[in-house]
Amino acid sequence: MTLTRPVDEHDHARGSEDAPVTMVEYGDYECPHCGRAHPIIEQLLDRVGDRVRFVFRNFPLTQAHPHAQQAAEAAEAAAAQGQFWPMHSWIFEHQDTLGDDALIAAARSLGLDADRVGRELTEHTYADRVRTDFMGGVRAGVNGTPTFFLNGTRHDGPWDLDSLLAAVERAG
C-alpha cells in the first residue's frame, strides 16, 4: 500500500524538507503501541539526523480509545500556537491522563494560551482536520496503529529501533 496523500505544508513535520527519507506515522494518542513507538522514534531521529523528515498524522480509534480524539485535537490546538511537537510528546508521555483538564493543564505548562486550547477543545475546532487525517489514512491502507510509511510505501513488519533503522537505510 502507498501513501495516497503526499506530505504537504498542512502536515506536522520535523526535519529537513530535503531529507532523503520522509517517514509518516499514522498514530493514535491513546494507543499503547503508539506510546511504545514514541521513544523509539525519538531514538531513531537522534541516530539518523537530517536523513529523515518525520511526519505525524492522526488516526484516532475513538470508539476503542475514549480520549484519543480530544488528545489529537489538543495537539492540533497546540500546533495552531506553533507548539505541536512539545504537546505531541507530552501526550505520549502521559497516556494514562488524557482528560480535557489534563490536556489544558499541559498546554499551560508548555507556555501556551491554555484558555484558547480549552475553548478550541470544547468547540472541536480541529475535529475536521483530525478526521481528514484519519480518512486519508484509511484510503492509504492504514489498518491499525501505529502504521508507518517510508517515502510513501507502507512499512509492514516490526518497528523496533533496529528494524526502523534498516527500513530507513533501504528507503534512501
Add this chain to the structure above:
Amino acid sequence: MPDPTAPLAAGTPAPDFTLPHAPGQTTSLRDFRGKPVILAFYPADFSSVCGDQLTLYNELLPEFKRHGAELIGISVDGVFCHAAFREARGLGFTLLSDFEPKGEVSRMYGAYHREWGSSERALYVIDKDGVIRWSHLSPMEQNPGADGILTALESLEAA
C-alpha cells in the same frame, strides 16, 4: 457445492442465509434488500484492539452509512461471545453467529478455514439487489483495512 476456501466472484447473486445475532433472534441477508451490505467474515472475536479490523470498521460506520450501507460481521463465535465482544469494544453493528451447523454460511461464501475451524478474513460488498459486487480474501493474520470496501461502495454509486 462451491469451494469453501475461495470467495464468490463479483456478479454472483449473494446466497441468502439466516443466522442468530442474539439468543433466539435471527437476521437474514434478504432483510437488507434495497441497500448495500458489507459482509465481513473474520476468524474470531477478541483479537488485539489497535490492529483490529472490526475496531477500524466500527470507526468507519458513519462513512458506510453515508453510502447507505449496512455492515455485518460473521464469525463462528457463539451469540453470547458476540454480545460480550460488542459490549467490550462498543461495536455499533450486527454480529452474526455462524455456529450451528458450524461455519455453514462461511463455507457457502468460500470463507471457511478448515485448519483453524473458523471463518476466513473475507470481505463482500453486495449491492441493493443482492448481487455480489466485490469480494476479497485476506491472509488470516492480515487486517485488510477498509480502502477496498470504500472503493467498492463508491463504484456502486457510480454504476
